[in-house]
Amino acid sequence: MKFTERMQDAINGQITLEMWSANIYLSMSAYFASQGLDGFAHWYRQQYREELEHAEDMIQYVIQRGGRVKIQAIPEVETEFDSALHIAEKAYAHECLVSEKIEELVRLASEEKDMPSQDFFWKYIREQVEEEATASALVDRVRLASDHAIIFLDKELSAR
16 A cells, blocks of 8 residues: 555645635635624634644545645635625635545546545545535525525524
């Protein structure tokens, strides 16, 4: 069960992406909190925590495989948003990007004949199907909500 440097480097890149994702969601949460939409803020804060958990899981995986974790600089994230719809659409697009990157990791693991890494990342493939569906549904719901109805959606999101 060889753990190649190429695979290790790709996972380290994914760790950085997961941490960047966390910051994106934290920024979205802060925006909603500043707008008085605490339910949305809570929902996106939960997304933030999930991304950090993914990064930590991947860190432990690299260590378990005898690799070296390389924590890299995290790119700056957007902090200005136009609306709840703008954020929901950006979050959906971001989840699609994350799905693409996870799929690349599975393909790389296959090329490297690294079955443990294939197995490890398949759980994220399955999770991304759910993440994309949830993000897409939220876009649809925000589109349907009028300015006044958004408060009801905000209350629902606070229950997550």
